């Protein structure tokens with residue numbers, strides 16, 4: 403591609419964390435460029451690139467960077483743990499630093515690199531019904547829905563179902579019904595968790611605005627929190643997702659999460675693609 407065309411295009415990166423895949427756009431030093439139309443167009447796996455979430459890196463006055471997230475349907479995601487980890491690694495590789503502060507819609511999140519692994523503090527869970535948010539005052543530990551799920555906010559809403567056999571769950575059938583239940587005014591992400599031991603959970607996920615994904619970092623945080631609240635696990639757990647493993651540790655200062663990060667490719671979107679949005 404000539405530099406003249408590249409100038410009119412838009413540089414993107416493709417990353418994934420345990421198979422939860424992202425397009426990342428670096429808008430530092432310039433104005434924000436992601437719109438709902440761009441998110442939907444890029445999120446189309448046939449006519450665009452395809453992603454579970456789109457993340458835009460922006461300058462921040464109070465943190466190292468700011469990070470915004472969109473789902474494949476063009477809606478906003480208030481939190482995205484796996485993309486936060488990928489962006490943290492990108493910035494750590496670039497700067498040589500091992501500690502960063504990343505401002506997201508829910509506030510500043512700390513990222514640390516320890517022995518080559520990037521850990522992110524996803525903050526304290528929101529356990530008040532209005533914060534999740536839910537439509538009315540109900541017991542967040544036992545939502546009035548079939549399957550007795552727990553509601554947890556991690557900057558985005560989650561409904562965690564404890565099941566005997568996660569493999570047997572009809573995630574594509576139940577997930578969208580719960581996502582759109584009127585109890586969740588902003589819809590919800592939906593997790594199905596099988597507790598395998600005090601430190602191990604198998605989890606499958608239906609993500610708001612995206613559908614089934616191979617991993618969900620904030621969903622893993624919500625699942626760990628719900629399991630501790632129900633007395634099913636200790637505060638440190640490994641969670642097996644469809645795309646691998648995530649490690650969670652609910653400490654006094656928040657829910658820390660780590661797991662894999664992979665940089666897949668860099669590319670430039672063509673002006674032709676951008677003009678058709």
Ligand SMILES: N[C@H](CCC[C@H](N)C(=O)O)C(=O)O
Pocket residue numbers: 422454455473478479480481482483484485558559591609610611612615617618619620621
């Ligand atoms: N995959 C993301 C979560 C996306 C949540 C999004 N689907 C929402 O609308 O909240 C993660 O790793 O945390």
